[in-house]
Amino acid sequence: MAQLDTLDILVLAALLLATVAFFTKGTYWGLPKDPYAGLSLANGPKDGSSRNIIEKMESLDKNCVVFYGSQTGTAEDYASRLAKEGHSRFGLKTMVADLEEYDYENLDSFPEDKVAIFVLATYGEGEPSDNAVDFYEFITGDDVAFSQGGSTDEQPLSNLKYVTFGLGNNTYEHFNAMVRRVNGALEKLGARRIGTAGEGDDGAGTMEEDFLAWKESMWTTLADTLGLEEREASYEPVFDVTERDDLNADDDQVYLGEPNKNHLEGNSKGPYNAHNPHIAPIAESRELFTVKDRNCLHMEIDVAGSNLSYQTGDHIAIWPTNAGKEVDRFLSVVGLMDKRHTVINAKGLDPTAKVHFPTPTTYDAAIRYHLEICAPVSRQFMSSLAQFAPSEDIKAEMTRLGNDKDYFHERIANRYLNIAQALEIIGGKQTWSAVPFSLLMEGIHKIQPRFYSISSSSLVQKDRISITAIVESLQIPGAPHVVKGVTTNYLLALKQKQHGDPEPDPHGLTYAITGPRNKYDGIHVPVHVRHSNFKLPSDASKPIIMVGPGTGVAPFRAFVQERAAQAKAGQQVGKTVLFFGCRRNDEDFLYRDEWPSYKDALGENFELVTAFSREGPQKVYVQHRLKEYAKLVNELLEQKAYFYVCGDAANMAKEVNSVVAKILSERRGIPESKGEEIVKAMRAANQYQEDVWS
Numbered sequence: 001m002a003q004l005d006t007l008d009i010l011v012l013a014a015l016l017l018a019t020v021a022f023f024t025k026g027t028y029w030g031l032p033k034d035p036y037a038g039l040s041l042a043n044g045p046k047d048g049s050s051r052n053i054i055e056k057m058e059s060l061d062k063n064c065v066v067f068y069g070s071q072t073g074t075a076e077d078y079a080s081r082l083a084k085e086g087h088s089r090f091g092l093k094t095m096v097a098d099l100e101e102y103d104y105e106n107l108d109s110f111p112e113d114k115v116a117i118f119v120l121a122t123y124g125e126g127e128p129s130d131n132a133v134d135f136y137e138f139i140t141g142d143d144v145a146f147s148q149g150g151s152t153d154e155q156p157l158s159n160l161k162y163v164t165f166g167l168g169n170n171t172y173e174h175f176n177a178m179v180r181r182v183n184g185a186l187e188k189l190g191a192r193r194i195g196t197a198g199e200g201d202d203g204a205g206t207m208e209e210d211f212l213a214w215k216e217s218m219w220t221t222l223a224d225t226l227g228l229e230e231r232e233a234s235y236e237p238v239f240d241v242t243e244r245d246d247l248n249a250d251d252d253q254v255y256l257g258e259p260n261k262n263h264l265e266g267n268s269k270g271p272y273n274a275h276n277p278h279i280a281p282i283a284e285s286r287e288l289f290t291v292k293d294r295n296c297l298h299m300e301i302d303v304a305g306s307n308l309s310y311q312t313g314d315h316i317a318i319w320p321t322n323a324g325k326e327v328d329r330f331l332s333v334v335g336l337m338d339k340r341h342t343v344i345n346a347k348g349l350d351p352t353a354k355v356h357f358p359t360p361t362t363y364d365a366a367i368r369y370h371l372e373i374c375a376p377v378s379r380q381f382m383s384s385l386a387q388f389a390p391s392e393d394i395k396a397e398m399t400r401l402g403n404d405k406d407y408f409h410e411r412i413a414n415r416y417l418n419i420a421q422a423l424e425i426i427g428g429k430q431t432w433s434a435v436p437f438s439l440l441m442e443g444i445h446k447i448q449p450r451f452y453s454i455s456s457s458s459l460v461q462k463d464r465i466s467i468t469a470i471v472e473s474l475q476i477p478g479a480p481h482v483v484k485g486v487t488t489n490y491l492l493a494l495k496q497k498q499h500g501d502p503e504p505d506p507h508g509l510t511y512a513i514t515g516p517r518n519k520y521d522g523i524h525v526p527v528h529v530r531h532s533n534f535k536l537p538s539d540a541s542k543p544i545i546m547v548g549p550g551t552g553v554a555p556f557r558a559f560v561q562e563r564a565a566q567a568k569a570g571q572q573v574g575k576t577v578l579f580f581g582c583r584r585n586d587e588d589f590l591y592r593d594e595w596p597s598y599k600d601a602l603g604e605n606f607e608l609v610t611a612f613s614r615e616g617p618q619k620v621y622v623q624h625r626l627k628e629y630a631k632l633v634n635e636l637l638e639q640k641a642y643f644y645v646c647g648d649a650a651n652m653a654k655e656v657n658s659v660v661a662k663i664l665s666e667r668r669g670i671p672e673s674k675g676e677e678i679v680k681a682m683r684a685a686n687q688y689q690e691d692v693w694s
Contacts, residue, residue, distance in 0.1 A: 053102040054109055057095065060351055064092040066117040069099050069132025069178065073372070075121040075167050077445040078211055080238075081380065082117055084442065085215070088233040090223060095352035100131040104138050108146035108156040115194065115226065116160060120182060121167040125683075125690060126174025130274065130530070136178065140185045155190025161225070162191050163218060165198035167207065171649040171694050173657075173683070175201075195221035203650060203694055208378050209405060235387065237438040238353050239346050244360055247343040254343050255361040257321075257369035257516030259526070264358070266519075270307045274449065277319045277526035278306045279519060283464060285495040291587050295471035295506075296551065297491055298455075301527060304463035308527075312457045312558045313534040313691075316465050317449035319526035320487040323509040327368045330420040334440065335433030340364040346441065356446035363437070368512060371440070372447045374486050377419040379408045381443040385423070388439070390430040397426055415479040419444060425480070450487040451530060453646060453691055455554035457562035465529070468554040468590065473507055484509060491525070498523045534644070534691040540566050543574040543641035545633060547656050549581030549611070549622045552647025553590050555691055556580075559644075564601035573605055575636060577629075581611035581622040607632075623655045626663070633660070634667035642687055649692035660688075 050056055057065060064086055068079035076096075083094035092115075110116065123129045128136040138144060150156030164186075166179025176199045183197045198214030200207040223230060247254055258264040260276060272278040284300035301316065303309075310316070331337045341362050346355045357370035367373060383402025389395035401408045412422050423432050456466035471492045472485025484507055493511045496504035504513065514521040536544065536559055546556040556578055567573045582588040589610070599606050609629060613619045626633060637643070643660065645653050657679060665675035682688035 051101065051103045052106060053097065054106055057114060060095060062093045062095045063114045064094045064117065065097050066094060066119065067097050067099050069120040069129040071121050071123045071129040073445045073448045075119045078165065079119045080442065082215065084238060088236055089230050090228040091231060098131055099135040104135055105145065106147045107160060108148050108150055110160045112159045115163065117163040118182060119165050120179045122174065122176050122178040125172065126177035128178050136182065140181055152189060157186060157189040157191040160191040161194055162186060163194050163222065165211065165214060167200050167202065169203040169694050170201050171203040171654065194225050212380060235439065237436060238349060238442050239355060239438040240349050241344055241346045241437045244343040244345055247360055249341040249343060249362050253360065255358045256365045260358060272308055272528045274528060277528050278303065278308055279524045280306065280527050282494060282498060282523045282525060285498050288590050289588050295492055296588065296590065297469050297471065297495055299467050299491065301465045301467065301525065302463065303465055308529055310454055310458050310465060310529045311531065312459065312536060312562050313555055314454050314532045315451040315530045316454050316467055317451050317528045317530055318487050319449045320447060320490050321511055322368050322373055322486065323489065323511060325509050326374050326420065327364065329424065330367055330373050331363065333420045333423045333432055334435055335431040336363050365516065370447055371444045373420060373444060374418050376416055377412060377422050379405065384439065384443060385435060388432065388434040390427055390432060394427055416476050416483045421481055453554040455557045457558045457565065459562045460565050468551050470551050494523055494525060534689055536562065537642050541572045541574045543636045543639055544644065545577045545636055545641050546644045547579045547622050547626065548646040549652060550647060553580050555646050557591055560598045560606065564598040567601050573602060575605050576602060577607045577609065579609045579622045579625055581613060583612065583614045585612050585615065623659045626656065626659045630663045630667060633663050643682065644689050646691040649694045653690055653692045
């Protein structure tokens with residue numbers, strides 16, 4: 001028998017490997033790569049690829065990019081919907097792009113045969129969302145520099161065709177400022193907008209309908225401009241979802257709600273941010289209200305040793321878990337109750353499609369920890385589900401709901417129904433088992449952390465973050481379900497557990513409060529900190545006026561706590577006036593027992609003005625008390641006092657703004673319009689600050 005030489009052995013080994021590969025179809029080494037194995041610790045594409053968007057589009061053969069700047073997930077959802085619709089209806093080769101993942105110096109090389117769509121949320125007081133800050137500062141900068149060196153006067157973006165839609169809230173002063181400023185900057189640089197610059201208004205409750213109306217006219221204009229032909233749209237999945245028979249929920253590699261691989265392996269580490277929470281112990285929790293039908297929580301979250309830091313005035317993000325009742329309802333309605341612990345893999349069928357949770361995971365974990373199943377359902381999503389209805393009659397009803405705005409609002413939107421509640425009512429006892437899970441992943445966006453104003457001073461307690469939160473529970477006339485706050489009821493369950501209740505069940509809701517694999521046991525909650533511009537003056541001797549009814553008092557507890565500590569340390573502290581309002585002195589007067597101790601420390605420099613709306617014959621609110629203290633308010637503003645407002649944006653904050661302008665007008669003998677100009681100037685100088693919500 002002839003001897004085999006080295007080359008023969010190598011050839012035989014290669015043949016053997018090829019044979020194994022053919023018959024196993026890559027089972028042993030072709031497993032999907034875990035995209036959550038590495039954390040996003042710096043800005044950049046999560047897969048480590050190029051930050052050059054033109055290069056990316058060319059390599060993937062794309063002719064339409066949909067950028068998003070999103071704070072709560074809605075803009076990202078709209079971007080995904082536009083990309084999907086552009087492809088299915090018009091044959092565009094679309095991709096969705098997170099603004100923070102790319103550089104923009106080469107936009108002056110954007111090809112004429114491609115189009116960019118910008119979906120931009122305005123956050124806070126006219127600010128860009130966190131992921132859009134770098135793009136916004138670049139494109140609106142005074143000295144914007146592009147790769148080919150053209151100046152603004154040379155119209156360097158003349159090749160760029162673009163579309164814009166903004167998400168805003170008319171209760172804020174800078175309504176849709178982000179999209180307006182970006183649109184203005186792009187036009188100034190020579191870019192050519194296609195169609196109108198769309199704007200949605202969350203303050204009026206018309207965001208979804210504003211978006212639907214705008215996109216229809218936008219598609220018509222875009223098709224005419226680019227010579228596109230509409231085709232009959234049919235469902236094409238964005239994600240490939242496969243069930244893994246080779247894995248079960250107990251396997252170590254299966255994600256059961258962990259946000260990334262470090263958490264899965266029990267090695268969570270910072271930096272902690274919107275992609276990576278810290279699992280923090282709740283050191284203390286207590287009820288602040290004295291009535292049984294309402295709850296307001298005070299919680300102390302321990303961040304010692306985590307490298308998480310905060311400054312007075314910042315926000316803390318709480319990562320919520322969906323209530324077990326709603327998880328069960330969802331699984332039951334879509335026919336997955338028996339498969340809840342089945343392990344699945346999910347991957348994007350397009351290289352740019354992002355799965356918003358790590359896999360392999362289970363249906364239960366994806367729904368419980370990652371999908372916003374309790375959000376109001378959209379009309380467009382109802383329409384897309386019609387083709388998978390369990391009967392023709394139900395399909396006809398779903399089609400009508402998708403097409404008839406008024407009918408949809410009457411039956412669904414006005415009753416605040418989430419997707420499972422809506423399908424349960426429309427389908428009766430029939431299950432929607434024909435709905436692909438990929439479609440549910442596309443139509444229900446990622447569950448978002450909820451932000452709360454921190455109610456403690458970092459000077460006083462740097463390792464403990466306090467939050468103050470009303471537990472939301474709202475009965476809607478005609479609705480079959482009481483609307484429950486996702487995060488606040490979760491926090492209430494944690495508080496009940498901490499106080500000895502073995503099976504907490506706030507408002508009939510249960511939660512997996514020990515977390516995936518009991519990693520939250522011992523009363524822990526996932527958190528991260530978001531820094532805010534809502535800050536005390538650097539000079540403690542400056543006077544401040546604060547207006548914070550209800551839980552709007554949260555950051556002002558922190559402000560007063562800090563100034564009391566400064567006074568105790570011998571610092572000169574300016575006049576500190578707080579206007580606080582609630583229903584009754586004996587029911588919901590938040591931190592009632594603490595204010596006297598701050599008064600002891602600050603003396604006459606602290607003044608608390610209260611407004612109890614339900615104790616007299618007429619309702620009295622903080623804006624009424626402001627008028628009563630007009631002389632003091634004007635005197636302090638003449639001393640360059642800083643003015644702060646926290647709470648409801650729609651009514652209270654607007655009225656306070658008007659009252660201040662009137663006080664200035666009346667006390668200084670100037671026209672009211674001049675008073676309004678002074679308030680605007682104060683805002684511009686950061687002397688009038690708001691931390692408000694709608």
